[in-house]
Amino acid sequence: MTREEKKAAFMRILSRYMVKEALEWSAEFILAHSVKMKITSVRSTKLGDYRHPFGDKGHQITINHDLNPVAFLVTFVHEAAHLTTWNTYKNRVQPHGPEWQKEFAGLILEVINLGAFPQEIVHHFLSKGNSLAASSCSDAELNRLLRKFDPPKGTHLLEELEPNAVFRFGKTDVYRKGEKLRTRFKCLHLEKNRWYLVSGLAEVVRIENV
Numbered sequence: 001m002t003r004e005e006k007k008a009a010f011m012r013i014l015s016r017y018m019v020k021e022a023l024e025w026s027a028e029f030i031l032a033h034s035v036k037m038k039i040t041s042v043r044s045t046k047l048g049d050y051r052h053p054f055g056d057k058g059h060q061i062t063i064n065h066d067l068n069p070v071a072f073l074v075t076f077v078h079e080a081a082h083l084t085t086w087n088t089y090k091n092r093v094q095p096h097g098p099e100w101q102k103e104f105a106g107l108i109l110e111v112i113n114l115g116a117f118p119q120e121i122v123h124h125f126l127s128k129g130n131s132l133a134a135s136s137c138s139d140a141e142l143n144r145l146l147r148k149f150d151p152p153k154g155t156h157l158l159e160e161l162e163p164n165a166v167f168r169f170g171k172t173d174v175y176r177k178g179e180k181l182r183t184r185f186k187c188l189h190l191e192k193n194r195w196y197l198v199s200g201l202a203e204v205v206r207i208e209n210v
Helices: 003-014 020-032 069-089 098-113 119-128 140-147
Strands: 036-040 048-051 060-064 166-168 174-181 184-189 194-199 203-206
Touching: 003 020, 003 036, 020 069, 020 098, 048 069, 060 069, 069 098, 069 140, 098 119, 119 140, 174 194
Parallel strands: 036 060
Antiparallel strands: 048 060, 166 174, 166 203, 174 184, 184 194
């Protein structure tokens, strides 16, 4: 298979998950760095990850399959920045330190110049400059913006629920929302009668009439 054929194949696969304006850019990045790209099932603890080369294995990027196209692209850029940071510094720097932030900012600017992001996402990134948050998971403002592009799912962010609201988090666990402690809420597990800290950005299902 020629390089152009490989590029076209990557673009066809990515077109199911990513905004079209960034397809060629992303496929070129994958080819240039010989990335093993994997689309995974849902992982509650992360949206994507990067693994550096080891042994006879090269760069690997994985991304959850259920992200909306804008969130998928942001996650891809996040992991791509880990790759370019590794190529320059190996493991001599912190995962989301200033070196990574500089790489992320540079790649984000490239994607902005493609016209691949909605204007509100562009404004968010340009307002940050090089001081970008460590990830789309921990950047609360970005997370809220990206969520606007999700298809309707019948869920809410925990921070959107009123105090004492009852909700399901996970498949069966039912909680009552308590007080806020920085970015997390104390929540009472109704069956275990134990308190847990849950991120305000957790997606939950409200339970009525409890």
